[in-house]
Amino acid sequence: MGRVTPRVLVVDDEPKIVDVVASYLRKAGYEPVTAASGTEALRAFEKERPVLVILDLMLPDLSGEEICRKLRARSRVPIIMLTAKAEDADAVRGLTLGADDYVTKPFSPRQLMARVAAVVRRAAGSESPVARLLCFNGDDLQIDDTAGTVRKAGMNVAVTPREFRLLRLFAGNPGRVFSREELISRALGDDFDGSDRTIDAHVKNLRQKIETDPHAPDYIHTVHGIGYRFIAEESP
Numbered sequence: 435m436g437r438v439t440p441r442v443l444v445v446d447d448e449p450k451i452v453d454v455v456a457s458y459l460r461k462a463g464y465e466p467v468t469a470a471s472g473t474e475a476l477r478a479f480e481k482e483r484p485v486l487v488i489l490d491l492m493l494p495d496l497s498g499e500e501i502c503r504k505l506r507a508r509s510r511v512p513i514i515m516l517t518a519k520a521e522d523a524d525a526v527r528g529l530t531l532g533a534d535d536y537v538t539k540p541f542s543p544r545q546l547m548a549r550v551a552a553v554v555r556r557a558a559g560s561e562s563p564v565a566r567l568l569c570f571n572g573d574d575l576q577i578d579d580t581a582g583t584v585r586k587a588g589m590n591v592a593v594t595p596r597e598f599r600l601l602r603l604f605a606g607n608p609g610r611v612f613s614r615e616e617l618i619s620r621a622l623g624d625d626f627d628g629s630d631r632t633i634d635a636h637v638k639n640l641r642q643k644i645e646t647d648p649h650a651p652d653y654i655h656t657v658h659g660i661g662y663r664f665i666a667e668e669s670p
Contacts, residue, residue: 439465441482442550445475445501446490446516451539455488458543462550472496476504484511486554488546489533491517506532510582510595512553516541532594556622557595568605570666575644575653577605584644591643596622600636601644604654604664613661637662 442464446452449470456466467482469475472493479487487505491498502513515536534553537546568577576585582598584591593601600621603612612620614633622632641648655663 439463440486440554441465441467441484443467443469443475443478443482443484443487445469445472445487445493445498447471447492447494448490451490451516454543455546458547459550462547464550470494472498472501475501479505479509479511485557486550487511487513488550489513489515491515502532506594507592510557510593510598512557512595514546514549514553534594534596556599568668570605570668571652575666577602586644587646593640593643597636597640597643600633601640604662605666608664608666608668611657611660611663617661633661 440463442459444452444455444459444466445468446455447470452468452470456468459466464486467478467484469478470493472495475487475489475493478484489498489501493501498515498517502515505511505513512534513532515533516539517536518539534557535549537549568579569575574587578584579602582595584593584598584601600617603617603621617633637654638648641651641654644653645651653664653666655665657663
């Protein structure tokens, strides 16, 4: 049986951009699948099961933010957002919604391919070869390394690949204080070029998902002036 070429879903309503990105993806060894609207994107995602989604924020029907939320509700597939919005707050919002990275227009196709390679590499590296279920505080929080899933109070929690890597790093080192720089290096990768605010956005998003009261967290505690610490009792 031959090798299956990994698919990348490109969602953009500008044909010139789609053609250029698709051409570079083919050269990089991927099979591009394209969609010009949010509705087409969701349909293509279910049919093609891509390893990565390149998603434009401005679409003719559904917004990129809405598509991102819908994808995150069903999958941890890596997402790179294409946006004309260069403001830092917009970038952080996109990451908080579940994107793994973003590229502002106009962009260099080679720059985008570098981001694609980095995101795919991090996603592949996040999978643990050891089957292990981590449970905390009487099974209130469960982290399944093999499936890459998280459960809170018996309910499935949809987390992004970055959120899962960040939570897994915390859970594997309870009580340890991590600086923001170390969290970026160990959970997001040395080639990540975001800011400390990005880590804060991911932590805030995680708290909304795993804490009973995000404003008085049980698990992820802020260590002022340094970073964060995970505090929990591992269930037997």
